[in-house]
Amino acid sequence: xxxxxxxxxxxxxxxxxxxxxxxxxxxxxxxxxxxxxxxxxxxxxxxxxxxxxxxxxxxxxxxxxxxxxxxxxxxxxxxxxxxxxxxxxxxxxxxxxxxxxxxxxxxxxxxxxxxxxxxxxxxxxxxxxxxxxxxxxxxxxxxxxxxxxxxxxxxxxxxxxxxxxxxxxxxxxx
Amino acid sequence: xxxxxxxxxxxxxxxxxxxxxxxxxxxxxxxxxxxxxxxxxxxxxxxxxxxxxxxxxxxxxxxxxxxxxxxxxxxxxxxxxxxxxxxxxxxxxxxxxxxxxxxxxxxxxxxxxxxxxxxxxxxxxxxxxxxxxxxxxxxxxxxxxxxxxxxxxxxxxxxxxxxxxxxxxxxxxxxxxxxxxxxxxxxxxxxxx
Numbered sequence: 001x002x003x004x005x006x007x008x009x010x011x012x013x014x015x016x017x018x019x020x021x022x023x024x025x026x027x028x029x030x031x032x033x034x035x036x037x038x039x040x041x042x043x044x045x046x047x048x049x050x051x052x053x054x055x056x057x058x059x060x061x062x063x064x065x066x067x068x069x070x071x072x073x074x075x076x077x078x079x080x081x082x083x084x085x086x087x088x089x090x091x092x093x094x095x096x097x098x099x100x101x102x103x104x105x106x107x108x109x110x111x112x113x114x115x116x117x118x119x120x121x122x123x124x125x126x127x128x129x130x131x132x133x134x135x136x137x138x139x140x141x142x143x144x145x146x147x148x149x150x151x152x153x154x155x156x157x158x159x160x161x162x163x164x165x166x167x168x169x170x171x172x173x174x
Numbered sequence: 175x176x177x178x179x180x181x182x183x184x185x186x187x188x189x190x191x192x193x194x195x196x197x198x199x200x201x202x203x204x205x206x207x208x209x210x211x212x213x214x215x216x217x218x219x220x221x222x223x224x225x226x227x228x229x230x231x232x233x234x235x236x237x238x239x240x241x242x243x244x245x246x247x248x249x250x251x252x253x254x255x256x257x258x259x260x261x262x263x264x265x266x267x268x269x270x271x272x273x274x275x276x277x278x279x280x281x282x283x284x285x286x287x288x289x290x291x292x293x294x295x296x297x298x299x300x301x302x303x304x305x306x307x308x309x310x311x312x313x314x315x316x317x318x319x320x321x322x323x324x325x326x327x328x329x330x331x332x333x334x335x336x337x338x339x340x341x342x343x344x345x346x347x348x349x350x351x352x353x354x355x356x357x358x359x360x361x362x363x364x365x366x367x
Contacts, residue, residue, distance in 0.1 A: 108257045108349070113329040123327040127319075128289045130329035135254045135290025 003161060010160025011072065014079045023078070027071035036063035062145055069152035070097065076159040083166065092158070096151035099144050107137035217325065219346060223248070223337045226321035228282055231296040231314055238341060245361070247272070247279045249334040249350060250317060250326050254292035258332050261350035262302030262312075268354060269306035275361050277336075279312045285322035288329055336360060 015021045036059060073096065112133050116126045137144070217223070227237045238246065251258035265272075265279070272279060283295040292298070295314040299307045306312040317325070326333060333348035336357070345360045347353045 108255050108331050110328070110330055117328060123323055123329075126329040127285060127322050127326070130331075131252055131254070131284075131286075131288030131290030134331070135252070135287070135292070138252075138254050138256055141256060 006161045006164040007157050008160075010076070010162070010164035011156070013163055014076055014160070017079075020075050020079055024071050024075040027074060028067050031070045032063050032067035035066055036060070065149060066145070066152070069149060069156060073152045073155040073159070076156060076163065080159050080163055083163075092151045092155040096148045096155060099148040099151065102137070102144070107134045107141060217335070217343060217346070219343050221343050222341050223335060223343050224321070224324040225341075226324050227318045228280070228321055229316045229318065231294070231316075236315070238337065241278055241280075241337075242341065243339050245275065245277045245339055245344075245364070246337045247277055247334055247357075248325065248337060249279060249281045250284050250322070250330075250332070251281060251295075251298075252284055252287045252290070252292060252331050253295055253298040254287060254290055255331045257349050257351055259298070259302045261332060261354075262299060262306075264351050264354055265312065266303040266305050268358065269303070269309060269311040271358055272306075272361070273309065273311045275365050277311075277361055279306070280315050281312050282315050282317040282321070284326060284329075284331075285317055285319045288331070336364070338364070 015024060073092075113126055113130050116130065121129075223238055225238045227235055229235055238248075249261075251261070262281075269279075281295065281299055283298075293301070295316060299312055299314040303312050307314070325335065330348065332350060334346065334350055334357070335343050336345040338344050344364045345357070347356060350357065
């Protein structure tokens with residue numbers, strides 16, 4: 001049974017600390033920019049023209065949700081690591097980073113073709129194999145983004161619940 | 175132990191920073207690569223565009239000389255590429271500007287979709303750029319093996335070449351969804367060349 005009260009309480013404990021709140025804000029903006037602007041070949045790429053035409057609702061929602069969840073997960077984990085009575089590492093957040101970045105960077109950008117070219121593979125092989133690598137990533141990109149969101153949500157839930165149960169104590173002194 | 179716990183936190187922070195830096199580096203390297211060498215190592219602006227053959231959806235063979243006297247945009251896509259689909263949606267909102275300048279867009283499915291089968295190109299264009307398709311501004315076609323090799327030997331997705339009425343490459347860039355404003359300004363600039 002999911003205890004949302006403990007989750008909210010845990011998040012509240014962390015974000016009431018100004019240092020962690022600022023880190024969360026900076027990370028959320030950085031992650032949003034990375035998802036929506038820098039990865040210009042991905043389906044989450046935003047442009048003023050597409051926003052004006054209303055074509056980017058999915059990209060806007062997904063980039064915002066992923067950016068917020070990713071930064072919240074990381075900030076909660078950092079908080080949990082720094083408390084001697086918690087000492088918790090949530091591997092789901094690392095998995096979520098990989099599943100959310102991989103399809104957006106590997107599909108439809110110049111990365112795979114460049115790697116193949118650097119590996120010395122000839123043009124005729126490149127044009128017949130690039131799709132074999134990028135195609136499935138493109139086809140299942142929404143599923144992979146969904147999986148990463150679920151992993152991040154699980155990470156936030158698990159970590160914040162632990163923080164709420166242990167309270168705000170035991171800060172490690174350097 | 176305390177130091178170990180702290181270092182784990184720093185490791186997680188470092189992973190995040192590395193991911194962000196990697197994404198930025200990828201973005202910068204793409205920009206620099208395309209700016210320095212263009213989409214294809216073999217073709218540059220000012221070159222005559224190779225007259226390779228391509229095929230319309232009904233199987234008719236054609237080549238660039240069929241469009242002599244018209245400005246043509248050769249746009250190379252894969253039909254499983256989400257960015258290419260978005261490029262079509264965006265194009266569908268701007269196709270009148272292409273039409274006003276007499277620019278024909280030949281949207282070419284890269285040879286065998288680069289090895290991963292997707293939707294056929296005609297359905298792809300009809301689905302994502304119905305207005306541009308119905309008004310005959312975008313013409314769906316299949317690039318031959320030789321054409322794919324000539325224009326896109328690196329196997330990039332979503333790249334395009336603007337070809338002048340006398341067959342010279344005026345401009346090249348990609349992806350279209352991210353560079354449409356630049357393309358339109360280039361079409362305005364080169365109108366009449």
